[in-house]
Amino acid sequence: MTQFDFDSPTTEWLKARGTARWHDVADGVIPLWVAEMDFPVAPPVQAAIQDIVTKQAYGYPRDNGLKEAWAEWAKNHQGLDVDPSKVTILPDVLTGVRLALRTFSPAGSPVVLPTPAYMPFWDVPGLVGRRIVAVPMVTGADGRSTLDLDGIGKAFAQGARSIILCNPYNPLGRVFNETELRGLAEVAEEYGAFVVADEIHGPLVPAGGPAQGRTVPYASVSDAAAAHSINLMSASKSWNLAGLLTAVGTLFTDENQRLWKKEVHELETEGASTVGMAANLAAFTSGQPWLDEANEYIHANAVWLHDELARELPRAHFTVPEATYLGWIDFRDCGLPANAGTWLLRNARIRLNDGPTFGPGGEGHARINLATPRYLLVEAVGRMADAINKR
Ligand SMILES: Cc1ncc(COP(=O)(O)O)c(C=O)c1O
Known part of the structure; x- marks a missing residue:
């Protein structure tokens, strides 16, 4: 049974946070790049922060x-x-x-x-x-x-x-x-x-x-x-x-x-x-009970992404990561340019990290952030597959 809610954050709520991931995101673009999570913070962590605020311990x-x-x-x-x-x-x-x-x-x-x-x-x-x-x-x-x-x-x-x-x-x-x-x-x-x-x-x-x-x-x-x-x-x-x-x-x-x-x-x-x-x-x-569930949610996202790409975009290669909420997708067989992330921002309105920014070995790859509610991932991957399949 799950205790925490990772599904519900809305794009309005995420944008209102104002931090890097959703900052300056053009309307309609789904940001799956910088390593921030789209989830509400673990309750005991939030309580500790609120305690600091209550005490004005600045x-x-x-x-x-x-x-x-x-x-x-x-x-x-x-x-x-x-x-x-x-x-x-x-x-x-x-x-x-x-x-x-x-x-x-x-x-x-x-x-x-x-x-x-x-x-x-x-x-x-x-x-x-x-x-x-x-x-x-x-x-x-x-x-x-x-x-x-x-x-x-x-x-x-x-x-x-x-x-x-x-x-x-x-x-x-x-x-x-x-x-x-x-x-x-x-x-x-x-x-x-x-x-x-x-x-x-x-x-x-x-x-x-x-x-x-x-x-x-x-x-x-x-x-x-x-x-x-x-x-x-x-x-x-x-x-x-x-x-x-x-x-x-x-x-x-x-x-x-x-x-x-x-x-x-x-x-x-x-x-x-x-x-x-x-x-x-x-x-x-x-914070561990929350993290245990977050890890499973992220892992389920990675497995879903893997299966969805195999169905809808088999020329993209993706291995379910053993750790982290960051996935590495190989688009080289899809015929995208070296900076696949930039191409996807333009053509699919999803923001990933461009592979070449990670140096040699990054060409034709992009990094995707999987710490995101499933509905956003589904929408983003749908756009990705549509854009690549119709090019
Ligand atoms: C491997 C790695 N090291 C360090 C950092 C950044 O950590 P900090 O903000 O504590 O410098 C990140 C952030 O994504 C990271 O992925």
Whole structure:
């Protein structure tokens, strides 16, 4: 039995939110792009935010137990051991990526980026004077995309000393398994490279989906992996709180924690908000029942999309993601241009993320946001099929 309502949000209600996804959307266009959910917020999270408003607690934030709550959630849901004294509260995950690259890789050393990649990953290394070595994902023996460990090893051999690992993977929806992550840990260890593990999509693994609700945090695969990595997490994707600005960065050794404290000024990690910290705390302590249902709703959307495309648009290829609410559609056999998303905005009045903005491997693809009421998805996919089939 379902307890929460994901079906009912109207386009008027969504537009009134005024945040990125529905901002500046031309009349009639269905926005299925940026990673915001179209659902009402989890009730305990909303209550925590309302409590802040009631108390007018708008001063500077102080310790509210978030580090301990994250540690408890990580243990219970991911089997990850987190020591709250090695957690830093951050305004957002990308700040963590930037500061970790600067702190834990030698100045000027290149950064490995598996591609296609979440767009801001293309820009963040440059902010700390690091060049990117793109290493495209490859198709594994089981037909799924996987990390190119040989390519990553080559990049390390040529001087790269860090990698941005998106686990689970935006945009390909992969949940890396222990074997894949151990493989990466071995290569990183061989070359003394640091792994920046962005695990923001980690809570978004449906129990009823291919990964059966389980994601493997990178730091959990071995002591070596823990010692050469940072885990970056926030409730912001899973509970739809991105504008409230709060994330957590977790280190796993005293040595890394000492280096971080030495190299990163407190002012550089400031910016988490009182309301964001309260909302993240509520998400980690009481938000799971809502998220479990949201994950299943999203997974059902993905299965529906898969079946509908097979029926109505068989030349489009789509694999049901193991995690995240982001789907990756391959339109190359449909004869669309490289920027398929732009073509669909013009011709089908649906807004997806254009594949090429994710870098090499994105041509002819588009990313679709599946955290949306089913009726909007049905309308959007109907338009997509009509536009492509009549071209
Ligand atoms: C992989 C990944 N990392 C980071 C972010 C952004 O996180 P933040 O707003 O905390 O920087 C996103 C947002 O979509 C994401 O998909």
